[in-house]
Amino acid sequence: VLIAFFTILFNLEDLSEILRLLVLILGGIGAFYGLIIASRRPSNLEEQVRQNQVTLKAQQRLTFNDQLGRAVEMLANKDQTSIRIAGVRILQELGKSSNVKRKQLVKEILVDYIHEKATSDNPKPYPHKREIETAIIAVASIKTNKLTEFTKIDLNDYSFINIKFENCNFYQCEMKKIRLRYVSFHNCSFNYTDLSFSHFNSVDFKNTERFTVDLTRAFIINLSGLDQETFSQAIFE
Numbered sequence: 001v002l003i004a005f006f007t008i009l010f011n012l013e014d015l016s017e018i019l020r021l022l023v024l025i026l027g028g029i030g031a032f033y034g035l036i037i038a039s040r041r042p043s044n045l046e047e048q049v050r051q052n053q054v055t056l057k058a059q060q061r062l063t064f065n066d067q068l069g070r071a072v073e074m075l076a077n078k079d080q081t082s083i084r085i086a087g088v089r090i091l092q093e094l095g096k097s098s099n100v101k102r103k104q105l106v107k108e109i110l111v112d113y114i115h116e117k118a119t120s121d122n123p124k125p126y127p128h129k130r131e132i133e134t135a136i137i138a139v140a141s142i143k144t145n146k147l148t149e150f151t152k153i154d155l156n157d158y159s160f161i162n163i164k165f166e167n168c169n170f171y172q173c174e175m176k177k178i179r180l181r182y183v184s185f186h187n188c189s190f191n192y193t194d195l196s197f198s199h200f201n202s203v204d205f206k207n208t209e210r211f212t213v214d215l216t217r218a219f220i221i222n223l224s225g226l227d228q229e230t231f232s233q234a235i236f237e
Contacts, residue, residue: 064102067094068109075113084131088113092138100144107142110135111149118153120174126154133158140165185225205230 067090074087088110095106114135117128126132132155139148140163148168159179168188177197184204189211196216205211205225215236 064094064098068106072109081128081130084128085134088131088134088138092141095138095142103142104144104146107139107144107148110139110142114139115151115153118155120152120154122154126157129158133160136160137163 071087071090071094074083074090077083077087091106091110095103095110098106114132117135118132122128136155136158137160143166145167149171150168150173151171152173154174155178156174156176157178158175159181160183161181162183164184164186165188166186168185169191170189170193171191173193175193175195175198177199178195179199179201180203181199181201182203184206185208186204186206187208188205189209190213191210193213195213195218198215198218200218200220200223202222203224205223208226208230211226211230211233213234215234218236
């Protein structure tokens with residue numbers, strides 16, 4: 001503006017040049033102001049994105065807690081098996097779609113539920129067989145790095161098809177007459193587990209450290225993954 005003012009004082013004849021100079025100066029001022037505004041926008045955008053992320057996480061946490069509470073309440077239903085199974089499936093979906101910490105929480109709830117229902121003193125026919133099978137399938141579908149402990153549970157006469165168990169330890173479990181077809185056990189251990197009279201069809205044991213099991217009168221088709229030393233820990237007739 002000062003340059004334009006002095007130009008007017010000393011060059012009154014060339015008004016067109018003065019006007020052009022004024023336009024250029026005003027355009028330069030506008031561009032400079034635009035740069036200032038543009039420099040402020042990223043920080044505002046970052047703050048807005050951060051706030052949106054915080055809000056989204058809070059909503060996800062509320063949704064997770066609400067669905068978790070509803071599922072646990074359904075597991076406690078004493079009247080209808082279908083309601084308990086629906087609760088197991090809600091937990092399964094929560095575990096598969098959550099972060100690592102929530103996956104582990106859901107998995108521990110399901111494992112505790114299995115230990116509560118699959119006790120060796122269950123009367124026959126087993127009253128909770130369907131929901132226990134569903135819960136075990138759910139646990140196998142939720143992938144975590146932490147070891148899953150199954151201790152002294154009764155899985156006699158259960159059937160599992162196309163399931164992959166990972167990082168599991170079966171300790172003193174009753175699994176007589178269990179039927180396993182296209183099932184894999186990766187990084188699993190079997191400690192003093194009864195697998196007598198069981199049927200194995202295309203079952204893979206990968207990285208199995210301990211295999212102290214009873215395979216008396218077991219029916220085996222295509223069992224793989226066990227080396228001679230590990231398989232020698234088993235007892236069978």
